[in-house]
Amino acid sequence: MTKDKLIGVDLGGTTIKFAILTIEGEIQEKWAVPTNILDDGSHIVPDIVNSINKRLGLLKLDRERIVGIGMGTPGTVDRQNGTVEAAYNLNWKNIQHVREAVQKGTGLDFTIDNDANSAAIGEQWKGAGENNPNVAFVTLGTGVGGGIIANGHMVRGVFGAGGEFGHVVVEPNGYLCTCGNRGCLEQYCSAPGVVHLAHDFADEYEGNSQLKQMLDNGEDVTSKTVFDLAKNGDFLATEIVDKMAYYLGYATASLSNILNPAYVVIGGGVSAAGSFLLNKVQKHWTKYAFSPVRSSTKLKLAVLGNDAGVIGAASLAREFIKK
Amino acid sequence: MTKDKLIGVDLGGTTIKFAILTIEGEIQEKWAVPTNILDDGSHIVPDIVNSINKRLGLLKLDRERIVGIGMGTPGTVDRQNGTVEAAYNLNWKNIQHVREAVQKGTGLDFTIDNDANSAAIGEQWKGAGENNPNVAFVTLGTGVGGGIIANGHMVRGVFGAGGEFGHVVVEPNGYLCTCGNRGCLEQYCSAPGVVHLAHDFADEYEGNSQLKQMLDNGEDVTSKTVFDLAKNGDFLATEIVDKMAYYLGYATASLSNILNPAYVVIGGGVSAAGSFLLNKVQKHWTKYAFSPVRSSTKLKLAVLGNDAGVIGAASLAREFIKK
CATH class of the missing domain: 3.30.420.40 (ATPase, nucleotide binding domain)
Structure with missing residues (x-):
């Protein structure tokens, strides 16, 4: 089956935004859930996993068609290890092993960057950056x-x-x-x-x-x-x-x-x-x-407004497209 | 025959510096000729061609071993077209078709950039940039x-x-x-x-x-x-x-x-x-x-001093190394 969809996740202090895009960057599906920062933000990653799994089920979208998941996040990102720390508006003080948890929970490839970089790539790819x-x-x-x-x-x-x-x-x-x-x-x-x-x-x-x-x-x-x-x-x-x-x-x-x-x-x-x-x-x-x-x-x-985050996040997942 | 040598040319207002390097960036041979800016700088490119041909002959170095020639130059460089203009200290007011002339005269691949970029790559590759x-x-x-x-x-x-x-x-x-x-x-x-x-x-x-x-x-x-x-x-x-x-x-x-x-x-x-x-x-x-x-x-x-120019210029020619 051809892999032709990207998932973008824009994690913020109040809302987690999600989108499913074509590999050309067209948004086909958008949704959001509130960010639950209670208990040291320990619900956030499970909520992301559950929300993606639930949505893929509702859409009856075959996981084989998903290239991967990209996510933009506040805090200090270690891209190599797929971890985040010092994201104070998420109550994440200690290192969070986000990639490991999301890959395990969804069975999909996952990559991460900070939210400013994600928004930048979004605008560059599909926005004012043309x-x-x-x-x-x-x-x-x-x-x-x-x-x-x-x-x-x-x-x-x-x-x-x-x-x-x-x-x-x-x-x-x-x-x-x-x-x-x-x-x-x-x-x-x-x-x-x-x-x-x-x-x-x-x-x-x-x-x-x-x-x-x-x-x-x-x-x-x-x-x-x-x-x-x-x-x-x-x-x-x-x-x-x-x-x-x-x-x-x-x-x-x-x-x-x-x-x-x-x-x-x-x-x-x-x-x-x-x-x-x-x-x-x-x-x-x-x-x-x-x-x-x-x-x-x-x-x-900028022209993408609120969508820059999810589009840029999804764009990150293009690194999983097989050359 | 393995292509294992780069040629770097550092074109300046008073001297043209040349070097032959290994593809790892070690200088094996250096020489220089004065820059003849007479007659609207029309002797410069022929002098470069002749100097390279003569030196390759003296060294009995097989042209098949040369990956290509890289050159750093003053003036405004059009890398796409391999041309230079507005290099006033060379008396080059009009467009000079440098790549065309050097490739024709030496039979070697040729690439060009401005002298500041060449020196930057030299220092980055083999100098303080490690x-x-x-x-x-x-x-x-x-x-x-x-x-x-x-x-x-x-x-x-x-x-x-x-x-x-x-x-x-x-x-x-x-x-x-x-x-x-x-x-x-x-x-x-x-x-x-x-x-x-x-x-x-x-x-x-x-x-x-x-x-x-x-x-x-x-x-x-x-x-x-x-x-x-x-x-x-x-x-x-x-x-x-x-x-x-x-x-x-x-x-x-x-x-x-x-x-x-x-x-x-x-x-x-x-x-x-x-x-x-x-x-x-x-x-x-x-x-x-x-x-x-x-x-x-x-x-x-910086640590390369005068050699930064030729090393950086030679480094440009690495683009011709077959992947």
Whole structure:
């Protein structure tokens, strides 16, 4: 029987997303289950195994047609050994032997990578990256992460930290980062980073601004609030978005100058600000991009949204396709 | 007959260096001829062909044993078509059909890349890179260039500008660069960049300094002068080297954070300042490197010196080894 299906698993702190795809990357079936992080996250892997087995049964899909399972996960991944550790939002403190358990439980080949790399491959393969062999992906969410595909292969580096754009320093001696350094991109371009900038700018600002009022009243301000107000012309919010866009433009220009990818794809929750954000980032990127890079590398917004994770995860399983 | 030899050609503005290597990368024969840039550089390719043919004749080396010829060159390389243009120090303004001419003239397979990429592969394969599949190479000379090897392959990017570290912006709104941007690494860490810093710092400095005196007297000051005086404790020279080392440390930390290579290798004429320079760069690099990168990526000095070019060029010809 021809093996013509991939399974992708996108493991997150609140939901586990699953999909069955053709080997060309078309999603044929999607489902999700809540992530049960109780008991040190010990239910998670069994839940994944059960959910896949149950779904394959319901679909009467012959296991012989499955190339393999790919999974994206938070935490520190050891791809060689198929293990994960330090995934704190899953309550996984100790080493989890995920590959061993899933392969045993499903009888299928299994491979794993971190969630940022999975999303990067998803966007590169079936999203804004248009399957180009040279794509960089930056994701702006609670943190700032990313992934690099060069010559068609993921650049993981020697210790798996390749593509960790969030810790490129964009403001020497700037905001203190959780990593211990100062001025990391993540401190300015993640959702909490935008809110941090908002508080700092509001402290210094005396003019009219709805954002200023909200902050002074102690109202709940998110990065979305800031972008929405900036779109409506709020002066303070616009200043904050410009500053954030400067940092993102500068950092993406540096990585473009280093890698000269076809596309730098910007995704994650903060990128929901869309072309309003992209145009501002583009302005700064253009200033700092090296001339031949400026004319050959292109900034783009991610297009897969929530599906990037499962598509990228499934893409990982393509390593099991027999040559 | 087994194909067991590679030929490397390192084409420069004053000398063309040649070497015959084993496929393991050991140099067995080296020679050089002057570069004749007269008549729009039209003698260069015939000289290369003749020099190779003559040497193979002298050595009575059977052409059947040669895997192929690899060459590193200045200018803009079109690897697909085997052509070079805009190599101004060779007087090559128009497109040169180098591959066609060399293959026809020698009967051997021929491949070409730019000189920075060639030197990078040389250092990665047989030099400080210890044949690790993830190495970044930065070369500090008249300009600042470089090359990236990731997953064992050269990262050229979509337009060949991959690894052009010289145009990463390290000082927004800093020195004007020949590329049109401001604050490029090249403006601070190339040999002329160090001299530029020296003049700027001397203008502001009123204390005792031999360097200050030399500059004020209009004596000829090179980057080597600055490093030599700094090694002798000259205050002004030390300040300049510290500033240059800051920029280099910051930029190499950014590229380390992006790529997480096993080694960042620093070569080129300016790197002759050796461990005196490396230690200062290391200090700044450590400050800006992301913690997992700090413990897994290592800064090193290049070790091949002048041979990096021919070794890297020969390495390119390994693409002709039959799998």
